[in-house]
Amino acid sequence: MVDPSRAERRDAVNELKRTIILDAALGIFEAEGLQGASMRAIAKAAGYTPGAIYAYFPSKEHIYAAALGESLARLRAATELATRTGTATERFIAAGLAFFDFYDTNPRDLDLGFYLFRGGIRPQGLSEELNTELNVKLLAALAPLHLAALDSGGDTDRARRLTADVLAHASGLLLLAHTGRLGLFDLDARSLMHGHLRTLTETLGPP
Incomplete structure (x- = not known):
């Protein structure tokens, strides 16, 4: 059985990471536009590896x-x-x-x-x-x-x-x-x- 408090902490961490990725992506979109942006650049701005953000967003x-x-x-x-x-x-x-x-x-x-x-x-x-x-x-x-x-x-x-x-x-x-x-x-x-x-x-x- 999953510990509710552990599940809540995990969800909170995932939501925080998702927010960090979105904030970083907005900065990249502002600088490069949607066409010029890349997952690698977004990952770098967020402080994650490209593989890490693919766990949250496929593109x-x-x-x-x-x-x-x-x-x-x-x-x-x-x-x-x-x-x-x-x-x-x-x-x-x-x-x-x-x-x-x-x-x-x-x-x-x-x-x-x-x-x-x-x-x-x-x-x-x-x-x-x-x-x-x-x-x-x-x-x-x-x-x-x-x-x-x-x-x-x-x-x-x-x-x-x-x-x-x-x-x-x-x-x-x-x-x-x-x-x-x-x-x-x-x-x-x-x-x-x-x-x-x-x-x-x-x-x-x-x-």
Whole structure:
């Protein structure tokens, strides 16, 4: 019979090693991008042998997916926390701002989520299986927006379009703010996001 305390210590050690590997990998991804990164470089940065990290992740793509998956889980927690109370309109605005604020205050997560680590703006992803898993997590993080739109009396298609609109608008503003381009207009990205959300709420409700 396995000693529960020993099993707990083993799990804690494994989780610590996994965290160390993920942190080291993010540094490598930032410096080299996903394409330029290697398991050997990640292992060296983490202080392990390549064989040691293969026990936790089968490839650098799986490491990237794990890091992005954890980021999306934190995003989901933020959007859900912001929408625990309020009317449908209030929750819609709160969810949109929570999405924006998460990435605005966590620029590394923004780069990670949009594959911007030395990759530029272009279609990128991982394997079909990993992409599917990550897309499910992204949609779960956006679910409070979709639900608020539905609760206002709108149909599924309208809720889907409004959710996509918020994702697109927030992404554009975050990119402009993240690169400093919005400074050309002396405007505040969050204020613009809030204003756009308020405008969208005017379309909430039955068609």
